[in-house]
Amino acid sequence: MTTTSADNGIPGSDPGNDGDWGWFSTTRRDPGSESPRTAGGGRGGHPGGVPPQQPQPRQPPQDGGAQQVRQTPPPPPRSAFEPVTAPPPTAHSAPPTADATLIRRTMEEIEPAADAVTSYFYAMLFVRHPYLRDLFPASMDSQRDRLFAALLTAARNVDNPAVLTEYLQGLGRGHRKYGTRPEHYPAVGECLISALTRYAHHSWSPQTEAAWVRAYTTISQIMIDAAADDEAHSPAWWHAEIVSHEKRTDDIAVITLRPDQPYPFLAGQYTSVETPWWPRVWRSYSLASAPRADGTLSLHVKAVPAGWVSGALVRRARPGDVVRLGPAAGSMTVDHRTDNGLLCLGGGTGIAPIKALVEDVAEHGRPRPVEVFYGARSDHDLYDLETMLKLEARHPWLSVRPVVADGCPVRASGLAGQLPDAVRGTGRWSAYDGYVSGPPGMIRSGVDALRGVGIPVNRIRHDSLDELVSQSTQD
Numbered sequence: 001m002t003t004t005s006a007d008n009g010i011p012g013s014d015p016g017n018d019g020d021w022g023w024f025s026t027t028r029r030d031p032g033s034e035s036p037r038t039a040g041g042g043r044g045g046h047p048g049g050v051p052p053q054q055p056q057p058r059q060p061p062q063d064g065g066a067q068q069v070r071q072t073p074p075p076p077p078r079s080a081f082e083p084v085t086a087p088p089p090t091a092h093s094a095p096p097t098a099d100a101t102l103i104r105r106t107m108e109e110i111e112p113a114a115d116a117v118t119s120y121f122y123a124m125l126f127v128r129h130p131y132l133r134d135l136f137p138a139s140m141d142s143q144r145d146r147l148f149a150a151l152l153t154a155a156r157n158v159d160n161p162a163v164l165t166e167y168l169q170g171l172g173r174g175h176r177k178y179g180t181r182p183e184h185y186p187a188v189g190e191c192l193i194s195a196l197t198r199y200a201h202h203s204w205s206p207q208t209e210a211a212w213v214r215a216y217t218t219i220s221q222i223m224i225d226a227a228a229d230d231e232a233h234s235p236a237w238w239h240a241e242i243v244s245h246e247k248r249t250d251d252i253a254v255i256t257l258r259p260d261q262p263y264p265f266l267a268g269q270y271t272s273v274e275t276p277w278w279p280r281v282w283r284s285y286s287l288a289s290a291p292r293a294d295g296t297l298s299l300h301v302k303a304v305p306a307g308w309v310s311g312a313l314v315r316r317a318r319p320g321d322v323v324r325l326g327p328a329a330g331s332m333t334v335d336h337r338t339d340n341g342l343l344c345l346g347g348g349t350g351i352a353p354i355k356a357l358v359e360d361v362a363e364h365g366r367p368r369p370v371e372v373f374y375g376a377r378s379d380h381d382l383y384d385l386e387t388m389l390k391l392e393a394r395h396p397w398l399s400v401r402p403v404v405a406d407g408c409p410v411r412a413s414g415l416a417g418q419l420p421d422a423v424r425g426t427g428r429w430s431a432y433d434g435y436v437s438g439p440p441g442m443i444r445s446g447v448d449a450l451r452g453v454g455i456p457v458n459r460i461r462h463d464s465l466d467e468l469v470s471q472s473t474q475d
């Protein structure tokens with residue numbers, strides 16, 4: 001699940017200034033012009049580096065879709081702290097390779113101290129900008145992991161502009177629901193640099209710092225632009241009423257929601273959910289259906305021991321309750337430009353997006369062979385097998401094989417063992433595209449298994465492991 005929340009931005013007024021906050025000059029590109037517009041970066045009164053009188057390039061946080069006319073702000077005052085050796089980066093440019101090397105070195109050094117780095121980062125952020133604290137979740141535990149996961153993803157792809165840009169655009173769009181505004185990025189950047197300076201002492205140097213400043217400026221630019229573009233056609237979040245809540249096992253519920261306005265998504269994507277019981281704590285769940293004519297959508301939620309949101313959704317939520325949804329994201333979607341078959345591995349609640357993919361193929365009207373391996377620990381845990389078998393009965397191009405780790409297979413076509421192992425023994429599948437959904441460990445070995453049965457890695461789709469690891473351990 002790719003929407004990670006690195007640095008929930010917070011709408012804030014000016015609480016006072018405690019230093020120079022102008023390193024990260026962020027701009028908003030005007031879609032109708034080549035010249036960048038200022039969205040931040042000034043020194044002085046505002047903690048995010050934005051002079052208060054500057055018009056904001058973004059609309060206010062969504063509360064019903066009100067639109068605000070964008071104005072062209074004056075050019076930013078130049079900061080004494082702005083690196084003078086490098087010109088301001090152009091939007092969406094990739095950092096030079098030398099920068100990528102320096103950034104990777106820093107990440108390698110701080111990775112073992114990730115908890116300390118992120119704790120220090122947030123402590124700095126909240127000490128320097130106390131007004132921000134109330135707008136983060138009460139518990140910052142998963143937030144810390146998410147920041148680091150996002151940083152790792154960005155660092156890993158720092159010299160791969162196509163991947164980095166797509167990832168950051170999703171992140172920027174996803175941050176709208178937190179109320180992130182352009183002027184928050186410089187504050188985050190300053191605190192990030194402070195934390196890196198403190199913990200990356202071996203690899204830190206003026207060159208490294210300049211590389212991070214350039215990279216962060218590029219990162220924030222991409223996120224700001226994506227968020228601003230998204231505002232033109234999409235709300236920051238949706239309210240959705242629970243219209244049905246079906247407990248399938250003690251800890252798994254299938255929940256159907258009706259969003260308050262059309263919710264665009266593709267089969268195979270995921271959404272993020274905030275419940276009324278845990279404000280500002282957002283968790284990602286795959287959408288368990290293709291888009292429906294009545295606008296409803298379904299989620300499969302499993303309560304996990306430390307899972308606040310999932311626990312509340314399974315045990316506390318009832319029809320009539322209203323949650324908030326973030327925008328759909330994810331690229332585990334059907335490629336309708338080919339006729340390749342689909343080989344799908346769905347482990348546990350990972351069957352949810354696989355069911356959506358099957359519905360998508362059915363609705364698209366161009367049947368392709370679809371083979372689903374549906375894995376669970378035991379028969380009892382195959383909570384959606386009946387639905388999958390009904391789909392199989394309706395569609396001759398679909399085959400569903402249950403795979404149980406403990407015990408005997410539940411039906412003649414069923415298999416025993418770990419899901420990826422079960423696929424390994426079933427021949428060559430090189431004419432198929434691969435889809436893998438489930439626990440992170442299963443995705444890792446599932447991708448290996450699909451490569452082993454002949455599917456090239458560029459035709460294997462799954463959601464982000466970084467996000468899945470954080471989801472499966474926290475919620």
Ligand SMILES: NC(=O)C1=CN([C@@H]2O[C@H](COP(=O)(O)OP(=O)(O)OC[C@H]3O[C@@H](n4cnc5c(N)ncnc54)[C@H](O)[C@@H]3O)[C@@H](O)[C@H]2O)C=CC1
Pocket residue numbers: 001286302346347348349350351352353374375376377381403404405417418419420436437438439440441442445462463468471472
């Ligand atoms: N889009 C996605 O990738 C989605 C992922 N999920 C994730 O799926 C997980 C579901 O959890 P549960 O239902 O408790 O699944 P589970 O732990 O019961 O495992 C389900 C299946 O995966 C296999 N498996 C588990 N760990 C494995 C490993 N290390 N190596 C090989 N095979 C392994 C098991 O054999 C079983 O067939 C959660 O972590 C959730 O976050 C859920 C929905 C969508």
